[in-house]
Amino acid sequence: MSEREGLRADSTHFTLGGAPFLILGGSIHYFRVHRAHWRDRLLKLKACGLNTLTTYVPWNLHEPERGVYQFQEQLDMEEYIRLAGELGLWVILRPGPYICAEWDLGGLPSWLLQDKKMKLRTTYSGFTSAVNSYFNNLIPRITPFQFKNGGPVIAVQVENEYGSYAKDEQYLSFIKEALLSRGISELLMTSDNHEGLKCGRVDGVLQTVNLQRLLSGDVQHLAELQPKKPLMVMEYWSGWFDVWGEPHHVFTAQEMISIVRELLDRGISINFYMFHGGTNFGFMNGAVDLGSYKPQTSSYDYDAPLTESGDYTTKYHLLRKLLSNYNKEPIPEPPAVQSRRAYEPVVVSHYISLWESLQCAETHFRADDPVSMENLPANHNNGQSYGYTLYQTDIYSGGELNSRNHVHDRALVFIDRELIGVLDYRTQKVTISHSKSERTLSLLVENCGRVNYGPALDNQQKGLIGDITLNDVPLKKFSMYCLDMKTSFINRLQSLKWMSVGQKPTYPAFFRGTLVVDQPTDTFVKLPNWSKGVVFVNGQNLGRHWSVGPQKALYLPGPWLKSGDNEIVVFEELKAAETIHFAENPEYSKTVEVSTQLFCTLL
Incomplete structure (x- = not known):
């Protein structure tokens, strides 16, 4: 097929194939939706009047062990892109390598943390060599789907929200070159919130902004940084994520629609993050740590226009009505809602018991000092990524057990298999009763989810990451069981x-x-x-x-x-x-509307 003119950003509006083009996008992540539901969710996206699908690509799922790649079944990214094209949708791909996404370690594989000198998201050689190996496998799967080759991919994002991290001035240039040298030739973009726009720039790459409300002059700031270029909100936050122990976040449909209408009236392209959130199946949820650690829930409903189970919402119907004014052709009718049922209890x-299950553990390892999950000799020496690790040692007295904040993230503490307390970031001491006899101390440590955003990203080893003490004396001679629960x-x-x-x-x-x-x-x-x-x-x-x-x-x-x-x-x-x-339906213990203060806190 002869080369065609793809998405261009040469003036104040986008062109595609030489004609003016307004990006009306929606984020649906293939890895958060069962493959059998991909078509249903994408048809619903198109029936809302959107013309573009955006998706991240999670490195930690595609390379779960160093040099072992998975792109089959649920992770068949190529089939997902192919399906989007078949349904008449354009695709903006966001391959990272870091994606944030409220996903464990922002999508970076935990085996990177085995390197004690590791500097994530920098040009440190240990990181760049791993990225190069991954991109050598990933990018050739993407290039055939580019617009110039007759495919649906019209743009590719260079990393994600790097301006908020910005630890290495050469890093974005490295990622840009890593994409170009492997054959990516469509329009390149970056994506940042207001504070990150200034530091998230790289020559020859279009900047876009992430926001929910029009309070901070974000769009004007983008326009000033990048005059005579089209404006795009890469992540228009349709809702917000939840963390355990706090209310379920909602954002009213009416307020969302009024802001979206204003953006569209100004000719600004938009991508809804999320259009359909889906689910953090397994142990894939991330966590927030901007002063206190808070793991995110398994649900990624996000109060998006499509619910976690694919239902239409008030947001969906109002958005469809609004977007019909921005489509030259009548938009298709929404597909029927899929049925659900409440089975009998x-x-x-x-x-x-857990104790009986230990004989099925992936790894049983002994060492003088406790070893973090990532450094356990498990999974072909790629370490343990997710789940629980049981640490056991013998003690000969009672007193004060002090975790010294080395429990990441939460531990049940047992003496001779009897629960005596819980250790986490808030509780770092447990009192052990006195006894002259030898007893077994067990700590069942859970990785509740690695931080996916912010400076704490660099310190995400899990399990026991250092000494714990009994009466100020470090405990020794540990047995460790890998309970990854695969x-x-x-x-x-x-x-x-x-x-x-x-x-x-x-x-x-x-x-x-x-x-x-x-x-x-x-x-x-x-x-x-x-x-x-x-x-x-x-x-x-x-x-x-x-x-x-x-x-x-x-x-x-x-x-x-x-x-x-x-x-x-x-x-x-x-x-x-x-x-x-x-x-038939989800349930939440408490609901709260997303506040402006929340965004100031997080961003």
Whole structure:
């Protein structure tokens, strides 16, 4: 196919194929949506009057171990781009390598942290060599889909929000060259919030801005920095994310529409972040740490125009009505809403204690000093990325156990398998009763999610990251068990002898029940009167449950169910109930409107 003129930013408006073009985009991440639902979600995006899909590319999923690449099934990025093109959507790709996205470590693989000298998002050789290897595998998968080759990709983003980080003046140039040298030839963009615009510039790359309200002169600031160029809001925040223990965030449809109308009236291109948030399945949620550590929820609903389960909202309908005025052709009718159902409650039948499960651990390792998850000899020496690690040692007295803030992120503390307390960022001391006999101290340490944004990104080792002391003396001679809770681990548990729940369980434990399904349908899993843990359905990790809220139900896509018996396993740290419930809709413990103050705090 002869080369065509792609997206251009040579004047105050974009052109595509030589004709004026207004980008009306929406973010839907393929890795947050079950593959079977991709077409449905993209058709709904198009039916809202949008012409462009944007998506990040998560390095940590595509290269989970150094040199091991995964682009199949749920991670088939090429099929996702192909599908978007087939449906008549343009694509703006945001390949990182850092993506933020409220995603563990901003999408960077945890094995990078094995290098004690690592400087993330800089031109430090340990980082650039890893990026080059990844891009050697990733970028050739993208280039055939570029506009010039007849594909839907019209622009590619250079990293993400680097102006807010800006630790290395050469870094953005390195990423730009890494893209160009591997054949990326479509329009390049950067994306920053107001404060990052000044430091996020790189020659020959169009700047775009991220915002929600028009309070800080963000668009005017962008126009002054970049005169005679088209203006674009790369992330128009349609809502906001949630963290555990705080309310569910909402942003009113009416306020959103009035701001979007003003942007469009000024001829400004826009991309809705998120248009459909989806789910942080498994252990993929990130965390905030701008003075205090706060892990994000498994739900990434984001109060977006399409809900976590793909339903239409008031935002969607109002936005569709508004965007119909910016489409030359009538926009298609929205697809029918997919059905969901509340299955009958499942009675928990069997359990197996955490202590029994240790024989299925990925790794059992001994050392004088505790070792962080990333440096455990697990997963072909790529370390442990996610889940829990159990640290055990013998003690010979009581007194004050002090974590010295070396517990990342949360630890249940046991003496001879009896729970005596919890250590985290707020609680760093536990008193151990006195005894002259030898006892086993166990700490079950959970990685609750690595920070995805801000200066704390550089310090995201998990597990025990240093000494803990008993009466000011560092403890030694640890046994460590890697409990990453991958599907393979959950499958190995099945070979063990499970106990009937008629016998009183010891916690923590895995609980098992069977959901009988005739026709697999989307649903939500609810765990009233349970405390904290993880939910697996047919070996698939749906995410975390935690009674502190605000998330009170876990989204379960129908394609992960099958006709007949479906095995549900719940890892529960503290308190289980007799039944597992289901609902048609999500539930939140408390809701609060996103405030201007929140943005000032975070940005």
